[in-house]
Amino acid sequence: MDKLRSGIKQKGFTLVELLVVLAITAMITMTAGTVIVQTLTESGRSSGRLTASQQVQNAGFWVKYDATKAQVVMNDDPETPSVTEFLTLVWYDWNNTKYRVAYTIQEDSGGLKKLVRDYSVGSGPAQSMIVADSLDGGTTTAVWDGNMNMLTLAIQAEVGGQSAVRTYQVKPRPVV
Numbered sequence: 001m002d003k004l005r006s007g008i009k010q011k012g013f014t015l016v017e018l019l020v021v022l023a024i025t026a027m028i029t030m031t032a033g034t035v036i037v038q039t040l041t042e043s044g045r046s047s048g049r050l051t052a053s054q055q056v057q058n059a060g061f062w063v064k065y066d067a068t069k070a071q072v073v074m075n076d077d078p079e080t081p082s083v084t085e086f087l088t089l090v091w092y093d094w095n096n097t098k099y100r101v102a103y104t105i106q107e108d109s110g111g112l113k114k115l116v117r118d119y120s121v122g123s124g125p126a127q128s129m130i131v132a133d134s135l136d137g138g139t140t141t142a143v144w145d146g147n148m149n150m151l152t153l154a155i156q157a158e159v160g161g162q163s164a165v166r167t168y169q170v171k172p173r174p175v176v
Contacts, residue, residue, distance in 0.1 A: 048160025052134065055157035056164045059115050059132035063087065063142070063168065066101045066117075067151050070172040073144045077102060086115070087142040087153075091173070097122055105137050112158065113137035134159050149174070 013021075067073065070089035077088040080102070087103040100120050108114040114133040118126040132155070139156040153168040 048162035049164065051159040052157040052162055052164035055132040055134055055159070056155045056166045059135070059140075059155050059157075060153065060166060060168045062117055062131045063103065063151075063153050064170050067170040067172050069099070070101075073151055073172055075142060075144060086140075087151075089172070100126075102126070103131070103142075105135065105140065108133050108135075113140070115140070132157065136163070139165070 066089045069091045071092065072088075072090040074085070074088040074090075076085050077083075083102070083104065085102045086105045089101045091099050093099065098121075102118045104116050104118070105113045106116055112133070113135045115131045115135055116128055117131045118128050120126040134157045136156040136158055139154065141152075141154045143152045143154075144150075145152070149171055151170045151172060153170065154165070155168070156163060156165045
């Protein structure tokens, strides 16, 4: 029987080889797990930063769009004493039709604010739309410099702990 066994070579792994393979597999698994956790965490941060940036850009687009047409720029319209406007823009077209856009900052969830645009033509009713949300009401400002004929708009939004800030300068059209 010993002669039979001596002719057959046993194949397999030694204990040391198995331990080395297990150690390498554990290191690869830990590295992959760390990469996955970091990717998911950074993805959430990037998403918040991107959303905040989009809110700032959207607010800037609409204010610039309206301000380039404006002939009158006010921070608060005296014709509407019951409402405190963030910014009011007024212009008249070729047939003397009055266009009025009033931006107000209103409460939103979590202590943040939203920028609402009220647009009216002539004496018609105002159409409202939310231009941006998640704004920091304390740092979002509109400053009209009548001497320089320049509107400076600073907007800050915060989403998921990530914030975006941008400053716009707009020259409204001259009154002819």
